[in-house]
Structures are given as structure tokens and as C-alpha cells.
Amino acid sequence: MNVLHFLIKDIFQKKMRMLLTICGISIGVCVCIVMLGIGESIKASFKDAYGKRQIEIIIEQKDQLSILLSRLDSSLAQEVRKIPAIEDASATLLYLHKLKGSAVPVFGWEPDSFLFDVIELTQGRRPVLGKREVIVGEAFMRSLAEEQEKQIKIKEVLFNVVGVFKSSSPFEQFAVVMPLADLQSTIGEAGRASFINVRLRPAYRSEAMIAKTIRELEGSFPSVTSMRADAFISEKTKFIVMGEQFSFLVSLITIIAVALGLANTMVTSSFEKRKFLAILLALGWQKVEIALLFLGESLVVALIGGGIGIILGFKGTAYIFSMTNINAFVPTLSIIFILKIVGLILGSAIFAAIVPTWITLNSNPVEVIRGE
Amino acid sequence: MNKAANQKSVFRTVNLRKFYPQTQTFALRDVSFSVAKGDFVGIKGPSGSGKSTLLYILAGLLEPSSGEIYFQDKPFETIKNKSLYRRKNIGFVFQDFYLYPRFSVLENMLFPCMHQFFISGATIKKAERQLEYLHMRDKKNMRVEVLSAGERQRVCIARALLYEPQCILADEPTGNLDSENARNTLSLFRKINEEHKTTILLVTHDDMISDYAHRIVRIIDGNLHNG
Numbered sequence: 001m002n003v004l005h006f007l008i009k010d011i012f013q014k015k016m017r018m019l020l021t022i023c024g025i026s027i028g029v030c031v032c033i034v035m036l037g038i039g040e041s042i043k044a045s046f047k048d049a050y051g052k053r054q055i056e057i058i059i060e061q062k063d064q065l066s067i068l069l070s071r072l073d074s075s076l077a078q079e080v081r082k083i084p085a086i087e088d089a090s091a092t093l094l095y096l097h098k099l100k101g102s103a104v105p106v107f108g109w110e111p112d113s114f115l116f117d118v119i120e121l122t123q124g125r126r127p128v129l130g131k132r133e134v135i136v137g138e139a140f141m142r143s144l145a146e147e148q149e150k151q152i153k154i155k156e157v158l159f160n161v162v163g164v165f166k167s168s169s170p171f172e173q174f175a176v177v178m179p180l181a182d183l184q185s186t187i188g189e190a191g192r193a194s195f196i197n198v199r200l201r202p203a204y205r206s207e208a209m210i211a212k213t214i215r216e217l218e219g220s221f222p223s224v225t226s227m228r229a230d231a232f233i234s235e236k237t238k239f240i241v242m243g244e245q246f247s248f249l250v251s252l253i254t255i256i257a258v259a260l261g262l263a264n265t266m267v268t269s270s271f272e273k274r275k276f277l278a279i280l281l282a283l284g285w286q287k288v289e290i291a292l293l294f295l296g297e298s299l300v301v302a303l304i305g306g307g308i309g310i311i312l313g314f315k316g317t318a319y320i321f322s323m324t325n326i327n328a329f330v331p332t333l334s335i336i337f338i339l340k341i342v343g344l345i346l347g348s349a350i351f352a353a354i355v356p357t358w359i360t361l362n363s364n365p366v367e368v369i370r371g372e
Numbered sequence: 373m374n375k376a377a378n379q380k381s382v383f384r385t386v387n388l389r390k391f392y393p394q395t396q397t398f399a400l401r402d403v404s405f406s407v408a409k410g411d412f413v414g415i416k417g418p419s420g421s422g423k424s425t426l427l428y429i430l431a432g433l434l435e436p437s438s439g440e441i442y443f444q445d446k447p448f449e450t451i452k453n454k455s456l457y458r459r460k461n462i463g464f465v466f467q468d469f470y471l472y473p474r475f476s477v478l479e480n481m482l483f484p485c486m487h488q489f490f491i492s493g494a495t496i497k498k499a500e501r502q503l504e505y506l507h508m509r510d511k512k513n514m515r516v517e518v519l520s521a522g523e524r525q526r527v528c529i530a531r532a533l534l535y536e537p538q539c540i541l542a543d544e545p546t547g548n549l550d551s552e553n554a555r556n557t558l559s560l561f562r563k564i565n566e567e568h569k570t571t572i573l574l575v576t577h578d579d580m581i582s583d584y585a586h587r588i589v590r591i592i593d594g595n596l597h598n599g
Contacts, residue, residue: 001482001490001491001496002489002490002491003486003489003490006479006482006483006486009474009475009479010472013472013474275468275470276470276472279464279466279470280484281433281455282431282433282458282464283458283459283464283484283531283532284455284456284457284458284459284460284462284484284535285455285459285484285487286453286455286456286487287455289487292487293486293487365433366428366433366434369466370424
């Protein structure tokens with residue numbers, strides 16, 4: 001027998017009230033996760049796309065606001081590879097294709113690009129240049145499977161799906177990949193790329209060497225901009241950061257409401273059993289033990305509600321992504337993010353426990369026992 | 373007759389006073405008395421005479437306005453942690469049981485041990501022994517709400533005995549019982565006193581107490597009278 005046995009039994013003495021409190025916490029946590037999780041997922045998608053491939057530098061068109069609008073000469077990749085610090089460079093063309101009302105990212109990669117190294121082909125083979133072949137991410141494939149389709153029409157050109165890949169990047173899970181030249185000809189942008197991914201040799205991956213290489217690239221190719229991959233991600237996710245500030249504010253208000261709701265339940269509960277608590281004090285309980293009793297009760301309720309809220313939040317984020325027309329993002333809630341949410345839940349539980357503890361410990365047990 | 377007159381004192385008070393400023397009344401006026409180890413003292417008196425106040429002061433739940441208290445000849449003010457003092461030395465029994473109605477008998481007994489986080493098998497066995505002692509073992513898994521008043525009071529006594537205290541302070545334990553259950557409860561206190569040598573201070577209105585306690589003290593208007 002342990003403390004949890006008593007706490008749970010005690011908490012569910014008032015089933016309806018506790019269920020309503022747990023519902024309130026779940027909804028509050030769910031709202032926080034959805035609000036904060038969307039930005040978190042999109043940023044994680046971007047980071048994964050670059051981090052796993054050890055891409056340190058991105059080269060794009062100068063002064064272009066969106067990567068979708070950035071265009072540069074794809075042969076620039078060959079020139080870039082000649083710089084001693086650079087291990088490899090790969091030109092990528094990005095095109096957003098409208099499919100069944102959603103925007104699907106279509107990547108054009110050079111056939112021998114190192115970008116292929118990180119994705120894992122789970123079915124089929126790589127697409128062959130000139131054969132109108134594509135490979136698709138697993139999540140995208142699932143949406144195709146529903147329709148029994150193995151072909152995709154892009155700009156009136158039919159492409160056969162010859163492979164399915166699993167990518168560590170959720171960004172690519174919904175993507176279509178084909179040889180660069182095929183995409184260039186399909187969308188009428190021969191010889192063009194959106195950006196060039198640059199991987200440095202291991203000896204050149206320090207902060208100082210990355211900065212030096214960027215200076216060298218900008219000196220050699222003044223018509224383009226070179227930037228660190230992490231700065232590129234921050235730049236491209238600026239809109240997310242702005243949205244996140246708003247989401248954070250809404251989440252903060254929600255969590256405060258959750259904490260107040262829980263505190264209200266705890267105070268009501270403490271009033272109901274104030275005589276019993278006075279008896280515990282009379283039987284030799286110490287003030288700290290009374291505080292721990294409230295904390296335990298508050299934590300159990302908050303963690304049950306919070307746990308349900310996290311699951312609902314994850315499902316909610318997925319649902320919202322499925323409703324948007326940008327199919328590129330799938331919900332990715334990192335451990336750190338979940339820990340932050342759990343921290344907020346624990347903070348609420350502690351706050352909710354402080355109020356009844358303070359009330360109980362400031363009342364005279366003798367007066368409570370005597371009913372005065 | 374005080375059978376324990378020459379034994380070591382558990383409690384001793386000297387000119388104990390308790391003044392309630394809110395009502396401007398003295399609950400206790402210069403109360404000096406001693407309770408020996410193994411004594412069974414009945415404290416009688418009309419309502420509001422100060423008898424429960426005396427009990428709560430001895431338990432360390434109320435501060436006296438003036439006077440001295442000694443526990444086992446040690447000045448009371450030297451006991452820094454009154455909670456631990458109560459836990460180790462005092463068992464409390466109240467008129468209004470204060471049990472969790474939907475918890476079982478055993479759970480109600482063990483609830484006060486919840487501060488231990490994990491309640492050991494030894495503690496559970498000890499609780500079962502106390503229930504056995506009070507002829508309640510067969511009811512250990514029954515919800516308290518289905519028990520009679522007399523049985524509930526026995527659960528409270530079992531709870532008070534769990535830490536094997538030196539002294540039991542009982543505040544009107546027969547107040548909510550019919551005469552038969554009251555008699556049974558008083559005889560149970562007597563049994564505990566005789567078999568465990570537990571010191572008992574029992575506050576009551578009940579005249580039957582004189583059949584069970586070693587001695588009776590009366591408190592009237594805050595003044596203590598022997599016999």
C-alpha cells in the first residue's frame with residue numbers, strides 16, 4: 001500500500017467534480033500544445049531537413065524574400081565544389097505543386113546528390129533521369145494509397161511513383177522527389193535551382209571556418225547570398241517566431257486559467273475535509289506533510305489531466321496540419337517541448353497546492369475540530 | 373483510588389491558565405495537577421468548563437496563556453516539534469470519529485501513516501493486530517459508512533493505538549454513542565489501560581466514567597477540583 005492508493009481513492013470521492021477538473025486541464029493543455037506545437041513542428045521540420053545532412057551553408061538568390069521565389073543557376077554547384085573547404089554541394093529546385101487542394105513540395109535533386117544519402121528507400125528504387133519517375137515520402141504515399149494511385153500529374157506531365165522513402169525530416173515525409181533536370185524541364189525552368197546545399201569537410205566545420213567559407217563564397221559569387229544553415233532556418237521561420245509569441249501569450253493565459261481552476265478544486269476539497277486535516281495535525285502530522293498531501297493530490301489530478309491533454313494536443317496538431325493546404329509538415333513534438341509542457345503542468349499543480357496548504361496551515365486545528 | 377500515585381508522572385501542570393481574548397474568558401484558571409504513568413483519569417465538567425482546552429494544551433495543539441507543563445518531567449517548552457511529540461507519544465480519540473466514510477476500516481487506520489509514502493507490511497500487520505485486539509479484524513475491509521457508531525469509535529481507538537502511544541487523550545469519546553456502546557467503549561479504554569499500561573485522559577459528561585477511571589477530576593469554570 002502506498003500514498004498513491006490513498007490519493008487516488010480520496011481524489012475520486014467526488015467523481016464528477018474531479019472529472020470536470022481533469023477535463024478542464026486536458027483542454028487547457030491541449031490548447032497550449034496545439035498553439036505552441038504548430039510552430040515547434042514546423043521549425044523541427046526545417047531543422048531536421050538540414051541538420052541530419054550536415055548542411056552548414058545554404059546559397060540562395062540575393063535579396064529574395066521567399067525560398068520559393070529564389071532562383072539561381074544550378075551549375076553554380078559545380079563551381080562551389082571547387083572550393084577546398086567544401087566537401088560537397090547540391091543544387092535543389094523546390095516547387096509547390098497543388099494536389100487535391102493541398103500544396104505538396106516537389107524537390108528536384110541532382111541524381112548523385114548527397115541529399116539521397118539520408119533518406120531511406122523503403123520500397124522501390126531511385127528515379128532515373130529522363131524516365132518521368134519520382135519517389136515519394138511515406139506520409140505522401142499513404143495519401144496516394146487511399147486512391148490506388150501510383151502516378152502523379154505535375155504540370156500535365158504524368159510521373160510514375162517508383163519508390164517510397166522514409167526521411168528523418170518530417171518536412172520531406174509529404175514531399176515528392178525527382179531528378180533535378182526532370183523538374184527543371186517540367187516546370188519550364190531549365191538550368192535553374194532554388195538554392196544550393198553546402199556540406200563542409202569535417203576539418204572546416206568549426207564556427208570560425210564556416211564564417212570564413214561564407215566570406216569566401218560571397219567573394220567568389222557576388223550575385224548570391226550564402227548563409228549558415230541555422231541562420232537560414234531562423235530567417236525562413238521568422239513568421240513562425242512571430243506566431244509563436246502570440247501563441248505563447250494565449251498559452252500562458254490558458255495555463256493560468258488551468259492553474260486557477262485546479263486551485264479552486266483543491267481549495268473546495270480542502271474545505272470539505274478541513275476537519276479531517278485538523279485531525280491529521282492532531283495525530284502528529286507536520287505542516288510539511290500536509291503541504292505534501294495537497295501537492296500529491298494536485299499533482300495526480302494535474303498529471304492525469306495533463307497526460308490526456310498532451311495526447312489530445314498531439315492529435316489536435318495533427319488534425320490542424322491535415323486541414324491546412326501545406327502538407328509538408330507533420331506534428332513533431334520534441335522531448336524538450338513536451339518537458340516544457342509538463343513543467344507548466346507541474347507549475348500549475350504546485351500553485352494549486354499552495355493555496356489550500358496556506359489556508360489549512362493558517363487555520364487553528366482546535367477551532368476546526370470544535371467546529372468554531 | 374489512584375493506583376499509579378507513586379509512579380513517574382506523564383503530565384504535570386503548574387498554575388496553568390488559558391485566556392481566550394476573543395470572548396474575554398478564562399478557560400483554565402491556575403490548574404495544577406499531575407497524571408502518573410499508567411493512570412486513567414476521567415475529566416468531567418459542564419460544557420465550556422475548559423476540560424477539552426486542557427486536553428488540547430497537553431497535546432500541544434493550544435498554547436497556554438501562562439503556567440508550566442511538564443511531559444515526563446521535561447518542561448513542555450523544550451519540546452520543539454510538537455507534531456512529532458504527538459506522533460510518538462499521544463493517541464487522540466474524538467467524539468465525531470472523523471473517519472473517511474468510503475474508505476475501509478484498514479484504510480482509515482492507515483491513512484494517518486500516509487506521510488511515510490510507502491506503508492510497510494509491518495505497519496499493516498500492526499494495524500491488523502490492533503483490529504484483532506479490538507475484535508474488528510473481520511471488518512477490516514468493510515467501508516466505514518456501513519459500521520455502527522460503536523464500531524466506528526472502535527476504529528478510532530484502533531487508529532489511536534497504531535503508534536502504540538504512551539498516552540491516549542479522548543475528547544468526549546462516548547458523546548455520540550448510546551449507553552450500551554458507551555459502556556463498551558469505556559470498558560475498552562479500561563482494558564487498554566490495564567493491558568498496555570497506556571495512560572488515559574478521558575474528557576466526558578458521562579457519569580459511567582467513575583466505574584472505569586482510576587480517578588475523576590472536575591473542571592468547573594476553569595478551576596480543577598479533585599474527586
